[in-house]
Amino acid sequence: MTDAERLARAYLLRVAEPPALALHRFVAEHGPVEAADRVREAAVPESVAAETAARRDLDRAEHDLESAAEHGARLVIPEDDEWPAWPLLSLEVASGRGVKGMAPPLALWVRGSASLDDALDSAVAIVGARAATDYGENTAAEFAYELTDAGMTVVSGAAYGIDGAAHRGSLAADGVTVAVLGCGLDVGYPAGHVRLLDRVAQCGAVVSEYPPGTQPARHRFLVRNRLIAALSAGTVVVEAGCRSGAQNTAATAGTLGKVVMAVPGPVGSALSVGCHRLIRRSHAVLVDSVADIVESVGSVGSGLADHGDGPRRHTDGLDPEALRVFEALPSRGGRSPEAVAMESGVELSRVRALLPALELDGLVQRSDNGWRRRPRRITGPTRG
Amino acid sequence: MTDAERLARAYLLRVAEPPALALHRFVAEHGPVEAADRVREAAVPESVAAETAARRDLDRAEHDLESAAEHGARLVIPEDDEWPAWPLLSLEVASGRGVKGMAPPLALWVRGSASLDDALDSAVAIVGARAATDYGENTAAEFAYELTDAGMTVVSGAAYGIDGAAHRGSLAADGVTVAVLGCGLDVGYPAGHVRLLDRVAQCGAVVSEYPPGTQPARHRFLVRNRLIAALSAGTVVVEAGCRSGAQNTAATAGTLGKVVMAVPGPVGSALSVGCHRLIRRSHAVLVDSVADIVESVGSVGSGLADHGDGPRRHTDGLDPEALRVFEALPSRGGRSPEAVAMESGVELSRVRALLPALELDGLVQRSDNGWRRRPRRITGPTRG
Numbered sequence: 099m100t101d102a103e104r105l106a107r108a109y110l111l112r113v114a115e116p117p118a119l120a121l122h123r124f125v126a127e128h129g130p131v132e133a134a135d136r137v138r139e140a141a142v143p144e145s146v147a148a149e150t151a152a153r154r155d156l157d158r159a160e161h162d163l164e165s166a167a168e169h170g171a172r173l174v175i176p177e178d179d180e181w182p183a184w185p186l187l188s189l190e191v192a193s194g195r196g197v198k199g200m201a202p203p204l205a206l207w208v209r210g211s212a213s214l215d216d217a218l219d220s221a222v223a224i225v226g227a228r229a230a231t232d233y234g235e236n237t238a239a240e241f242a243y244e245l246t247d248a249g250m251t252v253v254s255g256a257a258y259g260i261d262g263a264a265h266r267g268s269l270a271a272d273g274v275t276v277a278v279l280g281c282g283l284d285v286g287y288p289a290g291h292v293r294l295l296d297r298v299a300q301c302g303a304v305v306s307e308y309p310p311g312t313q314p315a316r317h318r319f320l321v322r323n324r325l326i327a328a329l330s331a332g333t334v335v336v337e338a339g340c341r342s343g344a345q346n347t348a349a350t351a352g353t354l355g356k357v358v359m360a361v362p363g364p365v366g367s368a369l370s371v372g373c374h375r376l377i378r379r380s381h382a383v384l385v386d387s388v389a390d391i392v393e394s395v396g397s398v399g400s401g402l403a404d405h406g407d408g409p410r411r412h413t414d415g416l417d418p419e420a421l422r423v424f425e426a427l428p429s430r431g432g433r434s435p436e437a438v439a440m441e442s443g444v445e446l447s448r449v450r451a452l453l454p455a456l457e458l459d460g461l462v463q464r465s466d467n468g469w470r471r472r473p474r475r476i477t478g479p480t481r482g
Numbered sequence: 483m484t485d486a487e488r489l490a491r492a493y494l495l496r497v498a499e500p501p502a503l504a505l506h507r508f509v510a511e512h513g514p515v516e517a518a519d520r521v522r523e524a525a526v527p528e529s530v531a532a533e534t535a536a537r538r539d540l541d542r543a544e545h546d547l548e549s550a551a552e553h554g555a556r557l558v559i560p561e562d563d564e565w566p567a568w569p570l571l572s573l574e575v576a577s578g579r580g581v582k583g584m585a586p587p588l589a590l591w592v593r594g595s596a597s598l599d600d601a602l603d604s605a606v607a608i609v610g611a612r613a614a615t616d617y618g619e620n621t622a623a624e625f626a627y628e629l630t631d632a633g634m635t636v637v638s639g640a641a642y643g644i645d646g647a648a649h650r651g652s653l654a655a656d657g658v659t660v661a662v663l664g665c666g667l668d669v670g671y672p673a674g675h676v677r678l679l680d681r682v683a684q685c686g687a688v689v690s691e692y693p694p695g696t697q698p699a700r701h702r703f704l705v706r707n708r709l710i711a712a713l714s715a716g717t718v719v720v721e722a723g724c725r726s727g728a729q730n731t732a733a734t735a736g737t738l739g740k741v742v743m744a745v746p747g748p749v750g751s752a753l754s755v756g757c758h759r760l761i762r763r764s765h766a767v768l769v770d771s772v773a774d775i776v777e778s779v780g781s782v783g784s785g786l787a788d789h790g791d792g793p794r795r796h797t798d799g800l801d802p803e804a805l806r807v808f809e810a811l812p813s814r815g816g817r818s819p820e821a822v823a824m825e826s827g828v829e830l831s832r833v834r835a836l837l838p839a840l841e842l843d844g845l846v847q848r849s850d851n852g853w854r855r856r857p858r859r860i861t862g863p864t865r866g
Contacts, residue, residue, distance in 0.1 A: 237749050362746030362758060365621050365770045374746060374770040377761060384768070386749045386758040 106134035107175045107205040108159035112309045113137060113150045116321050117201035119193055120145035125204060126447035130175070158309070165310045169284045170299065171209035176454075180213045185221070185329050187455040188354040191417045194448060197353055200324060202451075203307045209283050210276075210303030217274050217303055221251040222395060223330035223351070225344045226260025226337040231369050234337035235263040237361055241334065242267030242275070244388040251276055251302070253330045255322065256291055260336045260344070269297055278329065279306040280322035281314035305329075323347040324354075332357030332395040334385060338372030345372050348382060357395050358382040416461075419444055423452045424461055424471065432468030490518035491559045491589040492543035496693045497521060497534045500705050501585035503577055504529035509588060510831035514559070542693070549694045553668045554683065555593035560838075564597045566713060569605070571839035572738040573712045575801040578832055581737055584708060586835075587691045593667050594660075594687030601658050601687055605635040606779060607714035607735070609728045610644025610721040615753050618721035619647040621745055625718065626651030626659070628772040635660055635686070637714045639706065640675055644720045644728070653681055662713065663690040664706035665698035689713075707731040708738075716741030716779040718769060722756030729756050732766060741779050743769040800845075803828055807836045808845055808855065816852030 107130050114121045124146045125133040136142050137150045138157070163173060174180055192200040208214055222245055224238055242252045242264040252268040254261040256277040268275035277298045279287070283306050286292045295304050307325070308318065323346050327333055333351040335358075338344040352358045360382035363370030376382035385391050416424065426442035427433055435453060439446040453469055456462040463472045491514050498505045508530045509517040520526050521534045522541070547557060558564055576584040592598055606629055608622055626636045626648040636652040638645040640661040652659035661682045663671070667690050670676045679688050691709070692702065707730050711717055717735040719742075722728040736742045744766035747754030760766035769775050800808065810826035811817055819837060823830040837853055840846040847856045 233748060361749055362754070362761075362768070364617060364748050365745055370746070371770070374768055377746075378768040378770075378774065384746070384758055384762040386755070386762075390762065 103130045103177050104163065104173055104175055104205075105159045106130040108162050108173055108309070109134050109157050110137065110150075110204050111173075111207075111307065112156060112158060112162065113153045114204070115149075116203060116307045117199050117324070118149040118204070119201035121149045122193075122201045122204060123447045126451050130177075130204075162309050166207060166209075166283070169209060169310070171207055171283050171304075171310075173205050174208045174214055175205040180215045182215045182218045182329060183455050184215075184458045185218055185331075187420075187452070188356065189324065189328050190448070190451050190455070191420065192354050194417070194419055199321070200350075200353070202328075203325065205307075207283050207306045207309070208303050210299040210305075211301065212274050212276070212303045214303060214305070217251050217276055218253070218329050219251075220249065221253050221276065221330045222391060223253040223326045223333040223347070224260065224264035224336060225254055225326060225333060225347050226264075226335055227339055227342055227344060227369050227372075228257050228259040228261075229339075229369070230259035230263070230337045231363075231367065233363060233367070234260055234361075234369055238263040238336045239267030239270070241336070241361075241388055241391065243271045245391065246271035246273030246275070248388065248392065249273075250392075253278065253326055255279070255319070255326055255343075255347075256288070256295060256298070256304070258288060258290065262291055262294060264336075265294060265298055269301065272301070274302040276302050276329065277304045278322055278325045279304065279314075280308070280318035282306060282308050282310045282312040284310045285313060287314045319343060320346055324350050327351035327354055327356055330356065332359055332391070334359040334361065334391060335373055335376060335382060336361045337363065337367075337369040338376075339368055340371055340375075342372050345376065348376055352381060359385040359391060359394055361385060419448065420452050420456060423449055424456060427462055427469055427471045429471050432465035432470045434468045438469065487514045487561050488547065488557055488559055488589075489543045490514040492546050492557055492693070493518050493541050494521065494534075494588050495557075495591075495691060496540055496542055496546065497537045498588070499533075500587060500691045501583050501708070502533040502588070503585035505533045506577075506585045506588060507829075507831045510834050514561075514588075546693050549668070550591060550593075553593060553694070555591055555667050555688075555694075557589050558592045558598055559589040564599045566599045566602045567839050568599075568842040569602055569713050569715075571804075571836070572740065573708065574832070574835050574839070575803065576738050578801075578803055583705070584734075584737070586712075587709065589691075591667050591690045591693070592687050594683040594689075595685065596658050596660070596687045598687060598689070601635050601660055602637070602713050603635075604633065605637050605660065605714045606775060607637040607710045607717040607731070608644065608648035608720060609638055609710065609717060609731050610648075610719055611723055611726055611728060611753050611756075612641050612643040612645075613723075613753070614643035614647070614721045615747075615751065617747060617751070618644055618745075618753055622647040622720045623651030623654070625720070625745075625772055625775065627655045629775065630655035630657030630659070632772065632776065633657075634776075637662065637710055639663070639703070639710055639727075639731075640672070640679060640682070640688070642672060642674065646675055646678060648720075649678060649682055653685065656685070658686040660686050660713065661688045662706055662709045663688065663698075664692070664702035666690060666692050666694045666696040668694045669697060671698045703727060704730055708734050711735035711738055711740055714740065716743055716775070718743040718745065718775060719757055719760060719766060720745045721747065721751075721753040722760075723752055724755055724759075726756050729760065732760055736765060742766040743775060743778055745769060803832065804836050804840060807833055808840060811846055811853055811855045813855045816849040816854045818852045822853065 189202040246268040253276045254264040327350040360373040360376040422442040439449045573586040622644045630652040637660045638648040711734040744757040744760045806826040823833045
């Protein structure tokens with residue numbers, strides 16, 4: 099836990115307030131250790147300096163890792179096996195398209211028994227209003243229970259109302275649920291959910307980008323919402339007023355190419371107005387049962403491509419940039435990331451980020467002399 | 483009321499069970515008087531004979547007209563000024579496309595003070611389950627009240643449950659509501675709604691294709707549903723189970739190019755399952771307020787073209803066949819229906835049916851020597 103890369107990323111997580119796209123790309127290009135050194139020395143491009151100058155002297159990495167360990171937490175970094183690279187690729191792709199505020203996290207603080215990538219292999223987010231109605235909370239809990247029972251992970255934000263009901267429903271089914279926070283894992287927020295978060299950590303995971311001690315703040319919840327959306331195959335909004343954070347999460351999920359779903363409610367309920375508007379404007383598909391949710395997210399682990407063995411498996415749904423990287427790879431031998439960047443015209447840092455994601459999807463593999471396309475099993479005439 | 487055309491159509495309405503497409507086209511081609519004579523003499527093509535042979539000796543036209551008059555009813559025929567030609571054009575167009583069961587009515591029995599075309603100038607259908615919940619009935623009544631208050635006519639089927647609530651809501655706003663029945667106007671069905679129908683007739687209209695004394699039957703309700711859909715700019719389904727007549731009306735409205743809307747309800751309510759499915763499958767747009775309904779139907783008097791003064795007024799949205807007829811007309815002088823049929827390649831009977839409908843939309847006009855395009859007022863650069 100005290101290896102150089104982990105220390106470097108712990109330092110960088112505290113230095114830059116997320117989302118920090120320039121720093122993310124700087125790290126992708128130079129690796130975390132060199133990037134951290136250069137941030138400390140202020141030997142960075144202007145865009146990176148803008149994100150890191152204010153706190154670059156604040157190196158509490160060892161302290162943060164120790165403090166986290168005392169609370170039963172760990173720092174999961176992209177170099178770890180359990181890093182959820184595939185779902186987070188959606189942030190990479192959105193950032194590549196120029197969508198603001200979608201930088202992937204540099205690392206994630208995690209408290210809980212679950213391996214993060216396993217937990218998020220088949221995950222659905224359930225979000226909604228804090229001031230929910232009984233109807234909303236019952237629906238969230240029931241859906242979470244049934245989804246968990248069907249082997250899926252429920253992701254939410256641990257807030258009062260819908261979020262809490264979703265986590266509780268999942269726990270009631272003895273399943274894995276993941277809570278993503280907008281503050282440090284140790285700050286005990288929201289106060290009434292401290293015991294709930296303990297229970298979430300027992301079977302699942304409590305996750306945050308924010309270093310120990312970081313206080314909750316409105317802007318951090320919005321930044322956190324992108325992780326809830328990214329880490330799930332789809333987001334279900336159970337209740338939402340006219341202006342609500344849940345609608346923000348839904349919009350982000352849509353931007354990331356994830357399935358956006360909304361639950362209808364009685365006409366006249368102020369807490370269903372937001373859901374109805376999402377459906378009416380075709381920003382969300384209506385779901386009124388777990389069967390609907392499962393049908394909507396299908397067997398898709400992310401909005402980008404199909405994990406299943408169906409005829410759509412191959413490169414269907416890949417982002418154009420990912421496709422360019424894929425197509426720049428040889429079928430035999432291997433090619434270095436630098437050569438792939440040259441061949442594809444895609445920036446080296448993006449190539450370095452996309453290759454492991456494509457590997458996770460089974461499309462490419464590492465060989466002794468670089469990267470190559472993975473041979474495709476021929477299983478029958480229905481393959482695309 | 484005893485003129486030859488009315489007698490002929492009263493006879494034909496009893497002879498053929500609606501919808502009778504071959505007879506409708508035969509009447510369009512030969513006029514009602516000659517068509518009736520030839521039906522009586524069995525001097526008709528095979529397709530017309532198939533629709534009329536069983537009852538052609540049953541000539542009770544005078545009796546039906548007298549009986550109707552005793553009940554305060556009248557027979558409204560296409561030759562009358564109050565014939566709702568424009569909304570019914572949707573049936574003509576669908577039949578022309580080969581959709582089964584969409585023949586326009588040969589005439590309509592009407593009881594009520596309202597002029598039919600005025601009443602239907604801006605109409606919305608509200609339909610739904612008979613075994614509705616309080617939630618559904620309250621929503622139907624409230625929406626009907628507000629729509630009526632906004633100057634629109636509410637059309638429904640006078641059944642128990644949602645239909646009755648819709649008529650009552652409209653009556654509560656002292657407005658015009660139209661009930662379309664699947665039986666004769668005099669049979670007092672449904673029994674519990676006899677007084678409601680009296681009140682509907684006082685301010686609005688009770689309408690049926692079926693001659694006096696015709697008993698209700700399941701197939702007649704399905705046939706009647708096409709009139710509810712056709713006579714309205716859009717249909718709102720308030721509550722519907724898995725299999726319901728309201729879903730049939732919604733499907734028909736979609737087929738006719740009308741706006742199909744559905745009201746959401748609580749998850750878990752068996753009476754909202756049908757509505758949710760319509761929305762989820764994009765067969766209906768979600769409406770959770772009268773503002774939504776008005777937005778959805780716009781200022782459109784039918785699904786085909788815009789009655790308003792906006793830039794879309796002209797021939798936008800015309801069915802290809804109607805457009806062919808329009809384009810076969812001269813801008814000056816006039817052209818006979820026969821010449822238009824020749825020029826456009828559209829069947830003469832269809833031309834005869836389409837021209838009055840296009841006239842109602844303000845696109846064409848009769849002149850001394852036939853039909854011509856109506857000159858367009860130029861009001862500014864935004865006109866299409």
